[in-house]
Amino acid sequence: MGERYFNPSQMSLAKAAFDHAEKLVGRYYRFGREAFRDYRYDIRTLAELDVHEIQEGAFAHLCRYRYEKKGFPDITRSIHFYRVCLQDNRILDAVERANSFIKFAPLMLYIAAHELVHVIRFDGGLFDFEAPQEEKNREEEIVHAITRQIMQPVVHHDLNLVLDCFSNQYKIGDLYH
Ligand SMILES: [Zn+2]
Numbered sequence: 001m002g003e004r005y006f007n008p009s010q011m012s013l014a015k016a017a018f019d020h021a022e023k024l025v026g027r028y029y030r031f032g033r034e035a036f037r038d039y040r041y042d043i044r045t046l047a048e049l050d051v052h053e054i055q056e057g058a059f060a061h062l063c064r065y066r067y068e069k070k071g072f073p074d075i076t077r078s079i080h081f082y083r084v085c086l087q088d089n090r091i092l093d094a095v096e097r098a099n100s101f102i103k104f105a106p107l108m109l110y111i112a113a114h115e116l117v118h119v120i121r122f123d124g125g126l127f128d129f130e131a132p133q134e135e136k137n138r139e140e141e142i143v144h145a146i147t148r149q150i151m152q153p154v155v156h157h158d159l160n161l162v163l164d165c166f167s168n169q170y171k172i173g174d175l176y177h
Pocket residue numbers: 114118140143172173174175
């Protein structure tokens with residue numbers, strides 16, 4: 001089986017999921033939507049990923065990059081930048097394998113909100129990106145619990161099925177390297 005990529009309509013659903021997730025996450029953390037501009041992150045789908053950004057079996061992989069920003073007069077600041085690397089094939093696989101119990105849009109909404117919570121917590125120093133895997137597993141539980149709360153105002157049948165899956169058999173797999 002070869003690589004499978006999102007089609008154009010799935011691409012736009014994924015983008016809409018991140019827009020929606022920004023609103024929900026912003027509401028939870030009580031900051032306006034503009035505040036997300038301060039979080040430097042972007043979203044890539046499988047077709048755009050570098051080899052090291054591809055993670056077999058994960059729904060998404062979160063990468064952090066550092067770049068130097070030259071200031072004035074001579075101050076160089078080190079800035080972090082996050083990339084949410086969506087693994088199209090795994091996401092499509094889950095939607096197909098669940099015999100349509102799991103729908104694409106609610107699955108993407110969960111993944112989007114979950115990744116934004118990671119970015120906020122890493123960027124705010126609430127969790128160390130370089131922490132050992134054991135601590136990352138605990139962080140993953142915390143982020144899952146927060147994401148569940150964030151979803152509460154919009155939870156519905158299809159989204160509940162997604163939340164149940166992430167409580168049981170599903171793992172996002174975003175913090176594995
Ligand atoms: Zn995660």
